[in-house]
Amino acid sequence: MIDFRYHLVSLISVFLALAVGIALGAGPLEETIGETLTGQVEVLRVEKDELRAALDATENDLAASNAFADASGERMLVGALPERRVAVVVLGEVPEERLTAIDDRLAQAGADVTTVVTLAPAWTDPDAQTFRDALASPLVDLLAEPPAQDAGTEAVLADALVEALSVADPADPDAPSADAAALLDLLATGDEPLLTVQGDAGAPADALVVLAADPVVPDEESPAAETATEGVSAQLAVLDAAARLTEGVVLADGPRTADSLTTAVIGGDLAGTVTTVQRVDQVVGQVLVPLALAADIAGETGHHGYGDDLTVLPPAVELAPVDRSVEGAGTEQGEATQGDQ
Template identity: 65%
Template sequence: MIDFRYHIVSLISVFLALAVGIALGAGPLKETIGDTLTGQVEQLRAEKEDLRAQLDEAENDEAAAEAVVSAAGQRMLAGALPDRRVALVLLDEVPEEQVTAIGERLGEAGASVSATVTLTDAWTDPGLRTYRQALAGTLVSYLETPPPADAGTEAELADALVQGLVGADGAAPDTVSENAATLLELLSSGDNPLLSVAGDVTAPADAVVVVAAPPAQDPEPSPSADTGATTQDAELAVVDASQRLSAGAVLADGRRTPESLTSAVLGDADRAERLTTVSRTDDVTGQVVVPLALAARIAGENGHYGFGDDLEPLPPAVQLPPVDRTPTTPDAPAADGDAGAAGDAGAEGEG
């Protein structure tokens, strides 16, 4: 049994050790310990300053590289998309500076942005599934070319969106058709609008750029319009419809990750053969590539552009013919060539 004397001895030992430590620290070892700590602090400070200098140098190098790419891009883009009208479809919220930069690059290529629309949360909210199904049933009656009966709600909504953006009045090709205007109105109105539209859409698009939103913190798929579907399925349906119903489409994605839309496209052999993707469009390099990739897709050249496995740095150079917007009547078939009417997919050649 441990008695009181054992505790006394233990306490004395502790205080003796403490006293010896204080005596040595304040005496013979004082300078040694102080010098050691001072040296370690100075070393850490020097390492921090060196890392800061390296970071500043890397940032300066990146800024210089971006300036070169930006300047070279103006020359590369000149005339790539002559007189084409391009609709931007934003999959959820995309940084304004990224949207502006892509629009400016399209302008440098000779194109104009005919519309900018953003999918709202209602596009994929599981709680609004019944509402979307009912709305899709109404929208189908305004589609020039309805999807197959078993296509599903996601495909019907995607077709309605794209036809609303590219549908042209045959007698006045620079004006959106009545059905197209109705489709956009139905999609962007009501208590649960599926779209937000920036400004008025007065001219039909020839082509579409679908811009992916930055990745969410939680990459887990969420249920979407149909049983077993995910948000990614709904977004891919929009990319599918954009390519099928316009003269050409490009998916402007961020950095490629296992969860990115680019990875989903490349993981599907059928989609990989017919859908064009551009990665890292959140920086200047990808933004310059978007108009070049769109021009190539309109010309029938499909590809996946960026840096990494299965990606090419640049699309092939192409020369697009002038746009043909000849008015048509029921008795006069549409002229061959690039047209902005809905359903005129691959008017300039689709691969």
């Protein structure tokens, strides 16, 4: 049985160890420990200063590159999209300055941005599926190009969106057809509008730029991740409809990741029909959008940016003017003048 003397010896041992540690730390080891800590702090300070200098240099280089791309972009884009009418479809929330930059680059290329629409959450929200299914039937009756018999609601909505933005009145190429106007009205009104229209809808578009939204990073308890995954198929349906029903389409996306829409396009059935541009959050990507759209109109589908399966620049093409007379409304010819760089 352990007696009081055992506890006393244990306590004395502990206090002796503390006393020895204090004596050594304040005496022979004090200078060594202090010098070591001081040296480590100095090394960290130097590393921090070097990293800060490197970051500043990188930011300066990036600013200079963006300034060059911005200044040269206008010269590169002149005449790329002569008299083309382009509608912009935004797949969710994007910074206003990015949308403005895309519009400005299209204008520099000679294009007229006719309409900007933003898809509302109800376009992909699982809770709105019943509403979308009910809306599909009246939409089908207004479509100029009947959908396939096995087309689902996503395909019907996508076709309706594209036709609403692109189908002209046969008697007036500068005005949407009555059915196209009705389609846009059905999609943009009601208790759960599927999209919003920025300003007034303009003339029918020849081609579309589809601007991908920034990715949403949900928390662990949020259903946003599942909803975002389900929304990809609806977004791909919009791209597919634009490729089939207009003269050209470009997906303007942000950084390419495993979950980005660009990756879904390149890895799927739309790789050969939908042109993509990544990093439109940067000036270089924004400049590429009109060039890529011109190439797509000319039949040169591609995927542009930096990385695997991507080319830096679209091929140079020269597009003939559009014939908007009643007899030849919307007809044009695109001719590639150079191969892929």
